[in-house]
Each structure stands twice: as structure tokens, then as C-alpha cells.
Amino acid sequence: MSETKKFLFVNRKAPYGTIYAWESLEVVLISAAFEQDVSLAFLDDGVFQLVKGQDTSGIGMKNFSPTYAALGDYEITKIYVEKESLEERGLTLDDLQHLVWEDEDEDYAEKDSIRLVSRAELGDVMAGQDVLFNF
Amino acid sequence: MSILHLVNKSPYENSNLDTASSIMKSDDMLLLIEDGVYGAVKSGKASAMLAGRKVTALGPDLAARGISVDKLADDIEVIDYAGFVDLVETNDKVQSWL
Amino acid sequence: MKLTIQVNEGPYQHQSADSAYHFAKAALEKGHEIFRIFFYHDGVNNGTRLTTPPQDDRNIVARWTELAQAHDIDMVLCVAAAQRRGLVDDGEAERNGKDATNIAPGFRISGLGQLVEGGIQSDRLVVFGD
Numbered sequence: 001m002s003e004t005k006k007f008l009f010v011n012r013k014a015p016y017g018t019i020y021a022w023e024s025l026e027v028v029l030i031s032a033a034f035e036q037d038v039s040l041a042f043l044d045d046g047v048f049q050l051v052k053g054q055d056t057s058g059i060g061m062k063n064f065s066p067t068y069a070a071l072g073d074y075e076i077t078k079i080y081v082e083k084e085s086l087e088e089r090g091l092t093l094d095d096l097q098h099l100v101w102e103d104e105d106e107d108y109a110e111k112d113s114i115r116l117v118s119r120a121e122l123g124d125v126m127a128g129q130d131v132l133f134n135f
Numbered sequence: 136m137s138i139l140h141l142v143n144k145s146p147y148e149n150s151n152l153d154t155a156s157s158i159m160k161s162d163d164m165l166l167l168i169e170d171g172v173y174g175a176v177k178s179g180k181a182s183a184m185l186a187g188r189k190v191t192a193l194g195p196d197l198a199a200r201g202i203s204v205d206k207l208a209d210d211i212e213v214i215d216y217a218g219f220v221d222l223v224e225t226n227d228k229v230q231s232w233l
Numbered sequence: 234m235k236l237t238i239q240v241n242e243g244p245y246q247h248q249s250a251d252s253a254y255h256f257a258k259a260a261l262e263k264g265h266e267i268f269r270i271f272f273y274h275d276g277v278n279n280g281t282r283l284t285t286p287p288q289d290d291r292n293i294v295a296r297w298t299e300l301a302q303a304h305d306i307d308m309v310l311c312v313a314a315a316q317r318r319g320l321v322d323d324g325e326a327e328r329n330g331k332d333a334t335n336i337a338p339g340f341r342i343s344g345l346g347q348l349v350e351g352g353i354q355s356d357r358l359v360v361f362g363d
Contacts, residue, residue: 132229
């Protein structure tokens with residue numbers, strides 16, 4: 001039987017201009033079936049992926065942003081967002097989707113999935129992982 | 136538990152080298168490959184970013200771009216693909232800054 | 234060391250496919266094992282049988298086929314990425330009603346789970362991309 005590894009999916013690119021954001025999410029969803037310890041990191045332009053209110057009707061592309069809200073159902077509860085990247089881009093947590101997960105150990109209490117971290121703290125998170133995925 | 140950071144773009148093209156060099160820990164190693172080797176040039180934009188860090192550059196990529204070893208910033212080690220493989224082995228995991 | 238290599242970009246457009254190849258070759262020469270080479274995003278284009286590169290330059294697809302066959306390496310094109318970009322093997326042609334296949338020898342089309350499994354089973358994952 002395989003061991004459980006800590007997987008970190010690193011997201012640094014904005015959505016829609018390229019396919020990386022979406023195709024990275026597809027790997028995240030599949031990884032849930034493998035029962036590993038999965039976390040996501042959003043930094044640099046990756047933070048734009050989480051911005052709420054995306055309307056893609058004018059560009060004729062599928063709006064995949066609702067998928068982030070579903071991550072909690074896939075037991076992905078650790079979504080690290082880098083503070084410096086938000087600040088550089090004039091964003092606050094309020095601009096992002098409110099992502100939550102339900103803790104079945106606490107009567108399905110709703111908890112925040114997004115953890116705001118500094119660049120240095122994100123470095124610590126990375127150091128503690130086993131496998132780093134980049135797209 | 137050190138990370139091998141790979142940067143493959145020039146520091147003039149995007150901020151990958153900036154992010155990588157600012158997030159890496161003192162035990163980590165930075166390997167410049169492909170267009171990332173432009174960051175290895177002495178007194179370029181990247182010198183301040185790289186100061187005090189463990190930095191290597193892929194020789195074949197330097198040669199392809201006409202960057203001779205004397206043009207490199209101090210303390211940058213030049214390695215080949217075999218050396219690249221060794222770095223992957225001796226570091227715990229690889230972070231490709233794409 | 235057991236390695237999984239991920240290639241995110243197509244042949245020629247980016248240097249990724251070249252860097253991944255030279256890295257893979259060096260790893261094999263040092264006696265390491267390549268668990269899988271997984272092609273994602275435009276990387277699936279490394280698996281087309283139909284390229285005719287100029288004679289005086291490297292043949293990226295043929296090079297992959299040679300490496301895979303010489304060392305029995307599992308080279309996987311992600312099915313979702315392949316479907317989007319038109320890389321088709323017999324199974325996919327039948328399933329999706331395509332009138333042709335274009336996959337090069339040595340490659341197979343399979344799911345994203347293969348990449349995840351690579352991450353689990355290997356000692357190192359090395360990603361080459363843009």
C-alpha cells in the first residue's frame with residue numbers, strides 16, 4: 001500500500017489567458033481520489049484565479065471558478081494565499097471567493113479553507129511538503 | 136529537507152527569479168536553466184536577488200546563449216545535465232518556477 | 234532514484250521538451266530509474282506521429298520514441314489534454330468517433346491519475362514547462 005504524501009499544487013498564473021489554471025485544477029480534483037494530503041498555494045498572478053464575480057460570457061470560455069468552491073467537498077481544506085501577492089495587486093481577502101469546508105468531526109461546522117500567509121510562511125509550507133506540482 | 140528551485144526564464148522577462156530567490160531558504164539550491172541562465176550574468180538585474188544564495192547554472196544553456204563563464208556573477212557554479220540529476224537527488228524535492 | 238518527469242509544453246515551441254529529454258537521458262546514464270514521463274497541457278504534442286522536422290535539426294518525437302524503447306519507459310499523454318488538442322490513439326478514435334489516429338510509437342494515452350501515481354510512487358517529480 002502506498003504511503004500518504006504531502007502534495008502541494010502551486011498556482012502562479014492568472015485564469016483564462018492561458019489554460020494552466022484550469023488544467024492544474026483538473027489534477028487537483030483527480031488527486032482527491034488518491035487519499036494524499038493535498039494543499040494548494042496561490043501566489044503571484046495565481047491569486048487572480050480566486051477572485052469572485054468572474055463572468056466569462058463575453059469571451060466564450062467556460063467559467064471554471066465555481067470549481068474552487070467545490071474543493072471543500074473533495075476534502076481539500078488547506079488553500080494558502082500569499083499576502084504579498086494580494087497586496088501587490090491591490091486585492092484583499094474580500095475580493096476572493098469565500099472558500100469553506102465542513103468539518104465532520106465538529107458537526108459539519110463550516111470552516112475557512114483559505115489561509116493567508118506571508119511569503120516566508122509559504123516558504124515554510126513548501127519546505128514541509130513531499131511533492132510540488134507546477135503547471 | 137532542502138528544495139532545488141528551477142528557474143527557466145530571464146529576470147528581464149518575468150518575476151520568476153525574483154519570487155524564487157526571495158522565497159528560498161538558506162539550505163536550498165537554485166538552478167538556472169534555459170533562458171533562466173541570463174540571470175547568472177554579473178552585474179545584471181539579478182545580482183542583488185542572488186547574493187548570498189546557493190546558485191548553479193546549466194553549462195549547455197549558457198554556451199548556447201553565448202555566455203562565457205567569465206561573464207558570470209561570482210560564486211555561481213556551472214554544471215551539466217549529469218550535475219542537474221545529482222542536484223535532484225541530493226535535494227529533497229524540486230520546485231519548478233513556471 | 235525513481236523519477237517521474239512532467240513535460241508541459243509541445244516540441245520546438247519551448248525548450249521544455251528538450252531540457253526534459255536531456256535530463257531524462259542523463260538520469261538513465263547514471264543508472265536511475267524513470268517511473269514515468271507524463272505529458273500535460275501542450276506537452277501532449279510531443280506524442281504526434283506526424284511531424285516532419287527539418288533534416289538538420291533534432292527530431293524531438295523520434296528521440297522520445299527511441300529513448301522509451303531503449304529503456305522501456307512509460308510515456309503517457311494525458312487523455313483530457315490529448316482530447317482537447319487532437320492526439321488520438323486507437324482506443325480514443327473508437328470512443329470518440331475519430332477517423333484517424335496520430336500517436337507516435339512509445340506513447341500511450343491515459344488519465345491524470347497516472348501523474349498523481351507518479352508523484353506517489355517516485356522519489357522525485359521534476360516538471361519542465363513554461
